[in-house]
Amino acid sequence: MASEIPTIMKAVVFVEKNQVSVKEHPVPNIADDEVLVKTVAVSQNPTDFKHIDYRLGKVGSVLGCDYSGIVVKVGKSVHDAPKVGDHVAGSAHGAAYIDEGAFAEYVKAPAELVWVVPENTFSHEQAAAYGVAFWTAVQAFYAPGRLGLVEPPAKVSTPEWVLIYGGSSAVGLCAIQLARLSGYKVVTTASPRNHELLKSLGADVTIDYRDPEVVSKIKHATGDSLKYAAEMIGDLESHRIAIEAIGPSGGKVVGLSPMRNSKEFARKDVTLTETLLYSVNGRPFGMGSTIFPAAPEDRAHMVSFLKKLPQLVRDGAVKPIPVKLWDGGLEGVPSGLQYMREGKVSAEKIVYRV
Missing domain, CATH: 3.90.180.10 (Medium-chain alcohol dehydrogenases, catalytic domain)
Structure with a gap:
């Protein structure tokens, strides 16, 4: 050939x-x-x-x-x-x-x-x-230094809530499936027209992202116990909502754009990290004038996860x-x-x- x-x-x-x-x-x-x-x-x-x-x-x-x-x-x-x-x-x-x-x-x-x-x-x-959507969800949840969720095929011993802000984004659609596969309960935000799709993929609670009471509704749905949030939109307002939705015992938020831009919403009890998929190549790379260092640990993690993916697809565990x-x-x-x-x-x- x-x-x-x-x-x-x-x-x-x-x-x-x-x-x-x-x-x-x-x-x-x-x-x-x-x-x-x-x-x-x-x-x-x-x-x-x-x-x-x-x-x-x-x-x-x-x-x-x-x-x-x-x-x-x-x-x-x-x-x-x-x-x-x-x-x-x-x-x-x-x-x-x-x-x-x-x-x-x-x-x-x-x-x-x-x-x-x-x-x-x-x-x-x-x-x-x-590609980018699924791999980003994998990295945000499981790669070193991100949310630290339990990685499939293992499941969390006691179900906890995960917020996926932006559930109808491509990353969100994949993240909902992964969170359920890991045994977590999922609360997510999206336009009402997409709520049934998100529930079919495993979301437990869906909330209209335009609702002015979105933070209080997330807190109500989760019993104000939320420890983990994945922000899949990447703007300041979505950062704010994800951070404020975390319960009083604190937790972690991972975002698709630099979380350091959200200092005005920062909480001492909430760890903010970001994820950028290009690090899976394990080499330094540039975006405009910004140079990102090599992250061999991100590459090693993705290599390991991709070995699992064919069986997850074969089993119908991810759709x-x-x-x-x-x-x-x-x-x-x-x-x-x-x-x-x-x-x-x-x-x-x-x-x-x-």
């Missing part, structure tokens, strides 16, 4: 602020510990448009993080899995490197940072949707999240990004067939 791999592919390339273009781009070369994947479906995340709108990425790089496809080449040191012909899915650091990025006909990845999708389970579209197939393939990405910029995405993932 390696002899059939071209040297040039089509890819969505970051050309200038606010703009991407489908261009011819070199097919990436792989290292000894990497695999090359022929993409079948790719999935969109807010980080994609933010990288180009806020100039967090690198001009000339390939956009996109989430992909699902077929392994067409493996490096010399990849012996067992994955192997050529396997259906795999994963998450790249899109718009950061010239030879990486998921919105392309081929994507390379470390072999240990892809997961093999079991036959007769997730489609390519569904598997592509289990696919809703997807919206966007027309046009890679050529449709600019319009899909604009749709997301306008805040129109809710309780689903935009996915493209490549």
